[in-house]
Amino acid sequence: MFNKVLVAEDLDSISMTVVQALKELSVTEIHHAKYCDDAFLKIKKALHDDVPFDLLISDLSFKQDHRENRFATGEELIEAIKKAQPNIKTIVFSIEDKSFRIKSLFNNSGINAYVSKGRNSIPQLKNAVQNIFNSDEKIISPELSHLLRDKSILEIEAYDISLLKLLSKGFILDEIALEFKKIGIIPNGSSSIEKRINKLKIYFKANNNVHLISIAKDLGLI
Incomplete structure (x- = not known):
């Protein structure tokens, strides 16, 4: 199982639930960031200290407040992290259901899994973590799986x-x-x-x- 995981999520209630799910999977070291900039700095520091993260779990939407940030969305965060650490496994955990956006995350951002927040999202998230640890298979929530098969959707680059x-x-x-x-x-x-x-x-x-x-x-x- 992954040893070191970073959760980028601005809502405490969701973050706590994700952390608990990771503990149940025996992840030994779990870090959390409420801001995309903080998540990026944690990734960079871990690389500098030669103790990199194995997995990133990130939302796409982060509520804006008084703080000015370099990265405003999960897409921007993932793009920056992938440049700094190309081999990090990445799961998006979001309510977003727009087909173009999700396909772009797989095709252009190189994510490993997309889990839709909902009633059965935590079991699906745990399943995604286990699957991408054991293989390079792309994982997506069952209710959205048709998106990866739909050839009528333009391949947005x-x-x-x-x-x-x-x-x-x-x-x-x-x-x-x-x-x-x-x-x-x-x-x-x-x-x-x-x-x-x-x-x-x-x-x-x-x-x-x-x-x-x-x-x-x-x-x-x-």
């Missing part, structure tokens, strides 16, 4: 997410191309980017860029 995020910030085509070149995203030519935007508009039946951004937000892509 990290490239598309980055593109949609820049569009939502008001970047025009040439500015997106320049930004992509700065951070090394390819293709970064204006023509290629325009073609991808048009492809996304056709797929999502968006009338224009504003409509596309609105749909992307409704689907939880950005």
Whole structure:
């Protein structure tokens, strides 16, 4: 069983329940963080001390308060942690049920399991922990399992997410191309980017860029 686990969850009641479930699985060392930034710092410190975490269990939504944070969502946290520690096993424990968002977490963020919060979520979470410890199989709550089989769902890539995020910030085509070149995203030519935007508009039946951004937000892509 995993020896060292980090739980990123801002609600004490849920965090305590998850910690108890991990204790029942004989996890020896369990840490908790209410803020994404704190979770990231714990991961970095553990790596620095050469005692890394084996598993991350994270929610996606964290309530904003007076504190300013670098990472506001579970997706941002997972992306940062995966860059720092690519081999860490990761479980998302969330109420989110948007298909695009969940598929993106598997395809682009490299999570190992997705457990939906609900009536049977704790037994499912314990099962997910046991399964990803013993194998590399992707685990998802039974009620959402069809999402991974549904080939009609467009394979949204990290490239598309980055593109949609820049569009939502008001970047025009040439500015997106320049930004992509700065951070090394390819293709970064204006023509290629325009073609991808048009492809996304056709797929999502968006009338224009504003409509596309609105749909992307409704689907939880950005």
